[in-house]
Amino acid sequence: MSHQAEFKVWRGDSDGGDLKDYTVEVNDGEVLLDVIHRLQATQAPDLGVRWNCKAGKCGSCSAEVNGKPSLMCMTRMNTFDPAETVTVTPLRTFPVIRDLVTDVSFNYEKARQIPAFSPPEGVGPGEYRMAQVDVERSQEFRKCIECFLCQTVCHVIRDHDDNKQAFAGPRFLIRAAELDMHPLDSKTDRAVFARDEQGIGLCNITKCCTEVCPEHIKITDNAIIPMKERVVDKRYDPLVWLGSKIGIRHD
Amino acid sequence: MSTLEKHTYDVIVIGAGGAGLRAAIEAREQGLRVAILCKSLFGKAHTVMAEGGIAASMGNVNSKDSWQVHFCDSLRGGKFLNNPRMVELHAQEAPDRVWELETYGALFDRTPEGKISQRNFGGHEYPRLAHVGDRTGLELIRTFQQKVVSLQQEDFAEFGDHEARIKVFAEMTVTELVKDGDAIAGAFGYFRETGAFVLFEAPAVIMATGGIGKSFKVTSNSWEYTGDGHALALRAGANLINMEFVQFHPTGMIWPPSVKGILVTESVRGDGGILTNSEGKRFMFDYVPDVFIDQYAKTEAEGDRWYEDQENNKRPPELLPRDEVARAINSEVKAGRGSPHGGVYLDVSTRLSPEVIKRKLPAMYTQFLELADVDITATPFEVGPTCHYVMGGVEVDADTEATCVPGLFACGEVSGGMHGANRLGGNSLSDLLVFGMRAGTGAAEYVKGLGDKRPAASEADLEAASRAALAPFHADAQARTGATAAPENPYTVHTDLQQVMSDLVGIIRRESEISEALQKLQGLRVRAENAAVEGHRQFNPGWHLALDLRNMLDVSECIAKSALERHESRGGHTREDYPTMDPDWRGVNLVCRLTPGTDTMELTHKPVPTIRPDLLALFDRHELEKYLTAPELAVLDSPQSPSTVEGEQA
Numbered sequence: 001m002s003h004q005a006e007f008k009v010w011r012g013d014s015d016g017g018d019l020k021d022y023t024v025e026v027n028d029g030e031v032l033l034d035v036i037h038r039l040q041a042t043q044a045p046d047l048g049v050r051w052n053c054k055a056g057k058c059g060s061c062s063a064e065v066n067g068k069p070s071l072m073c074m075t076r077m078n079t080f081d082p083a084e085t086v087t088v089t090p091l092r093t094f095p096v097i098r099d100l101v102t103d104v105s106f107n108y109e110k111a112r113q114i115p116a117f118s119p120p121e122g123v124g125p126g127e128y129r130m131a132q133v134d135v136e137r138s139q140e141f142r143k144c145i146e147c148f149l150c151q152t153v154c155h156v157i158r159d160h161d162d163n164k165q166a167f168a169g170p171r172f173l174i175r176a177a178e179l180d181m182h183p184l185d186s187k188t189d190r191a192v193f194a195r196d197e198q199g200i201g202l203c204n205i206t207k208c209c210t211e212v213c214p215e216h217i218k219i220t221d222n223a224i225i226p227m228k229e230r231v232v233d234k235r236y237d238p239l240v241w242l243g244s245k246i247g248i249r250h251d
Numbered sequence: 252m253s254t255l256e257k258h259t260y261d262v263i264v265i266g267a268g269g270a271g272l273r274a275a276i277e278a279r280e281q282g283l284r285v286a287i288l289c290k291s292l293f294g295k296a297h298t299v300m301a302e303g304g305i306a307a308s309m310g311n312v313n314s315k316d317s318w319q320v321h322f323c324d325s326l327r328g329g330k331f332l333n334n335p336r337m338v339e340l341h342a343q344e345a346p347d348r349v350w351e352l353e354t355y356g357a358l359f360d361r362t363p364e365g366k367i368s369q370r371n372f373g374g375h376e377y378p379r380l381a382h383v384g385d386r387t388g389l390e391l392i393r394t395f396q397q398k399v400v401s402l403q404q405e406d407f408a409e410f411g412d413h414e415a416r417i418k419v420f421a422e423m424t425v426t427e428l429v430k431d432g433d434a435i436a437g438a439f440g441y442f443r444e445t446g447a448f449v450l451f452e453a454p455a456v457i458m459a460t461g462g463i464g465k466s467f468k469v470t471s472n473s474w475e476y477t478g479d480g481h482a483l484a485l486r487a488g489a490n491l492i493n494m495e496f497v498q499f500h501p502t503g504m505i506w507p508p509s510v511k512g513i514l515v516t517e518s519v520r521g522d523g524g525i526l527t528n529s530e531g532k533r534f535m536f537d538y539v540p541d542v543f544i545d546q547y548a549k550t551e552a553e554g555d556r557w558y559e560d561q562e563n564n565k566r567p568p569e570l571l572p573r574d575e576v577a578r579a580i581n582s583e584v585k586a587g588r589g590s591p592h593g594g595v596y597l598d599v600s601t602r603l604s605p606e607v608i609k610r611k612l613p614a615m616y617t618q619f620l621e622l623a624d625v626d627i628t629a630t631p632f633e634v635g636p637t638c639h640y641v642m643g644g645v646e647v648d649a650d651t652e653a654t655c656v657p658g659l660f661a662c663g664e665v666s667g668g669m670h671g672a673n674r675l676g677g678n679s680l681s682d683l684l685v686f687g688m689r690a691g692t693g694a695a696e697y698v699k700g701l702g703d704k705r706p707a708a709s710e711a712d713l714e715a716a717s718r719a720a721l722a723p724f725h726a727d728a729q730a731r732t733g734a735t736a737a738p739e740n741p742y743t744v745h746t747d748l749q750q751v752m753s754d755l756v757g758i759i760r761r762e763s764e765i766s767e768a769l770q771k772l773q774g775l776r777v778r779a780e781n782a783a784v785e786g787h788r789q790f791n792p793g794w795h796l797a798l799d800l801r802n803m804l805d806v807s808e809c810i811a812k813s814a815l816e817r818h819e820s821r822g823g824h825t826r827e828d829y830p831t832m833d834p835d836w837r838g839v840n841l842v843c844r845l846t847p848g849t850d851t852m853e854l855t856h857k858p859v860p861t862i863r864p865d866l867l868a869l870f871d872r873h874e875l876e877k878y879l880t881a882p883e884l885a886v887l888d889s890p891q892s893p894s895t896v897e898g899e900q901a
Contacts, residue, residue, distance in 0.1 A: 029507020045793030046786030116401030117356030129365035
């Protein structure tokens with residue numbers, strides 16, 4: 001079964017652009033990315049779009065579908081009414097390059113700022129021993145496919161470009177949590193880094209990131225809130241504060 | 252070309268999948284300045300799609316495993332056509348390469364003792380695959396990505412510049428390698444974002460571009476897999492070997508049409524999934540070939556017991572190497588015992604509880620639930636073969652990954668020889684690690700050996716490369732002046748190419764069909780030359796595809812020519828008109844190369860490197876009889892033969 005459906009797709013570049021109307025065939029069982037590919041092959045060969053795996057594993061085909069950040073390869077067409085016009089726009093938080101392609105270099109810069117995994121001293125390759133239950137906490141965050149949907153939806157940077165300098169965004173807060181919870185990472189100041197360098201305090205846990213995560217990572221509950229608690233433990237616990245002042249404990 | 256953007260490095264790595272990143276890390280750690288060129292964003296390479304695991308005989312789950320057993324399994328899987336030295340190095344070094352990943356921060360699933368867990372897979376005698384659920388490839392890519400960042404942080408501390416010694420150029424496609432005489436001088440290409448041309452000058456280029464699946468209609472491969480590295484190396488003078496061997500993974504999704512070809516990991520079978528036909532029969536028991544008859548269970552009861560007790564039972568035939576399972580599924584469907592959408596059923600719900608399935612195969616669970624409305628914890632699901640991997644590739648020296656072109660190296664899927672006629676699951680990720688590192692070392696040593704002598708690209712070559720890359724923008728004008736035929740839509744040419752390759756050079760091949768394919772490829776080549784693009788150079792997918800078409804056509808021609816030449820069936824090459832494996836062909840590699848100074852492809856025979864006697868001695872004589880010719884066996888039996896001596900010692 002197939003039908004003709006109406007689409008509005010944003011076309012343009014850094015100088016501006018607007019929504020263009022297209023009528024495209026949609027077949028049973030298809031996802032939005034199939035339709036975008038058909039549009040490319042039949043009507044708009046130069047339509048700029050990123051995609052790789054088409055299986056929800058690489059996180060390349062991120063876009064905003066009717067305003068909601070989504071992976072186009074995992075957006076099934078039967079979730080729309082056949083009569084509905086589907087609007088596809090580029091990720092709003094990042095500068096447009098062309099059409100649905102945005103400049104996501106912000107994310108690579110933030111990734112580079114996080115101190116790397118620090119191997120435990122005196123434990124050679126092949127000697128790492130960790131319990132499954134302990135690695136699972138970090139493994140949840142390593143499921144991240146870097147689609148940057150959490151980054152684009154996060155109002156801290158979505159609506160406030162000037163926060164980009166100070167705020168790393170949910171994707172990199174879970175990276176900090178992942179390293180903090182890594183059973184053998186030898187750095188002990190991941191929470192301090194999240195506070196001072198990643199701006200974790202700017203997050204007011206509205207959980208939008210968790211809602212859009214295609215990997216269903218509990219970003220807020222399992223990463224950001226525990227990291228905020230660690231920050232609080234270190235900074236505001238009166239005993240820790242007193243200890244650090246009188247030289248019992250250094251953080 | 253005076254305004255051409257130029258960058259100078261010691262080593263250029265083309266491709267940012269597992270092989271490319273491992274090679275880049277190695278070259279950088281040996282003190283060289285390295286550029287990584289990737290066709291997509293950094294971290295999106297096709298390696299992220301790898302699901303099952305990394306094969307390495309660490310012996311964490313069954314301590315009987317050893318590199319020797321892994322060696323034998325890989326050679327059997329490849330039907331003895333592999334480059335034995337590569338198989339040896341691969342089996343010996345894989346465990347170290349996996350352990351090293353933990354020092355970069357990788358987090359594998361664990362055994363109860365806290366070691367890296369290992370799972371069963373087709374063709375592997377013991378549980379051997381280090382894994383992270385069913386997203387092992389993602390873990391590998393992310394680990395390397397983060398290792399690159401960690402090296403950049405070191406360089407920032409030392410030089411004040413993150414990119415002083417290792418830099419990633421994302422969304423950049425190489426269209427031509429440039430040479431100085433015989434030697435590599437660099438790589439020419441364009442940035443997707445701007446469409447601007449760029450030259451990377453370097454005496455060493457490591458090709459790590461992956462595979463060719465986009466030439467086929469049903470494939471598990473992503474858009475990047477257009478055979479770029481194969482074609483670039485071929486045009487630069489390198490040899491491609493074993494191109495007739497294309498792996499069709501037995502289990503791809505087949506319904507709905509939109510997901511056709513998406514991979515269903517072999518772990519489903521490794522963890523206990525069974526294959527049935529429309530009559531509910533576990534048909535794989537009917538398809539155990541003679542060469543494997545001693546290694547697989549003969550009854551369902553024995554196969555079932557193996558999951559609990561591997562010492563006293565043999566493995567079920569669902570875990571035969573991929574070529575066998577793909578052919579069996581093909582035969583069942585042809586015999587009218589297929590599922591409604593032309594596949595067979597895979598069922599993991601009978602052996603594992605929903606909780607275990609969700610824990611061990613989370614991506615498969617979500618993939619079927621979200622894309623096909625099927626709950627794999629409760630019901631069987633339909634699967635069928637999908638083009639997955641090319642065993643063939645650039646011929647390299649086993650130890651250094653050097654090609655016959657000075658300065659050109661290749662590793663990972665783009666290289667050939669390691670996997671012979673068929674690759675075992677899990678051997679791809681270990682291949683990336685082992686030979687990625689070796690290519691990095693090989694290139695570093697080559698560059699150090701050059702001293703201050705650096706090859707330089709000629710202006711004329713750069714002009715030619717630029718003209719070729721811009722041709723699709725002029726196709727309309729040329730057609731108007733009558734210089735060429737009507738302009739073609741590159742998307743249509745691509746679809747037609749996929750149809751030709753799938754219909755005529757697919758899983759089961761016949762002489763008449765392959766010949767027809769070769770003729771049609773000539774026609775497609777003319778059409779591809781007239782592929783026209785609309786719009787401008789900035790992020791223009793139509794243009795990119797028009798350029799990729801040439802590579803896909805070069806590779807497809809190699810596949811078809813080799814497939815026509817090999818008069819036997821072996822591994823990933825099945826000829827209906829030559830249905831059996833022929834020991835006389837075992838020792839033959841088919842080599843494709845361009846006749847120097849022309850665009851003509853020539854095909855020659857070259858002996859497969861001989862298997863050293865001490866390695867042959869790892870097999871039973873009885874098993875070798877199935878693969879080797881009578882004269883080869885006679886050498887083995889002669890009293891002077893070192894293999895007999897070694898064999899007795901072993």
